[in-house]
Amino acid sequence: MHLLRPALTFVLLIALSAGASAQGLVSPSSRRAAHGPIASAASVQALSKLQLDRLARAQQRQEPTVRRRGPGRTVAGAAVGAAAGFFAGGYLGAWIDGDCGGCDDPGLKGALIGAPVGAVVGGILGGKFLF
Numbered sequence: 741m742h743l744l745r746p747a748l749t750f751v752l753l754i755a756l757s758a759g760a761s762a763q764g765l766v767s768p769s770s771r772r773a774a775h776g777p778i779a780s781a782a783s784v785q786a787l788s789k790l791q792l793d794r795l796a797r798a799q800q801r802q803e804p805t806v807r808r809r810g811p812g813r814t815v816a817g818a819a820v821g822a823a824a825g826f827f828a829g830g831y832l833g834a835w836i837d838g839d840c841g842g843c844d845d846p847g848l849k850g851a852l853i854g855a856p857v858g859a860v861v862g863g864i865l866g867g868k869f870l871f
Contacts, residue, residue, distance in 0.1 A: 813871045821866015822859045829858015 833854020834847030 809871070814867050817870030818863045818867030821870055822863035824866070825862015826855050826859035828862065830855035832858065 830851040831854075833850035833852070835850070836854070837847045837850025839846045
């Protein structure tokens, strides 16, 4: 049933155009007027369906090109991401810890916790998405 409809449309289009050209009495410009907009719409639909079917078959034949990154690019992305995550995590941890109310090292505990967490998260995301 899937291929039946386009095939019947194509056969109908061929039959209509063959009947008009077999008469030989109509010119190409009046051929459209003689059959009206229905015949021209059917021809456009038949051609577009055939083109879509050909395009779908061509895409199915092609192998999907999966381009994998090499290990060097993954390691470089992880290193850059880990370095950036180390500093961003340290800064964010210090900002979250904030003022401790008069202590001599405000935000140090937050920076010491946030830096390694940021480095791990940055390394994973950098290895996955950078370069």
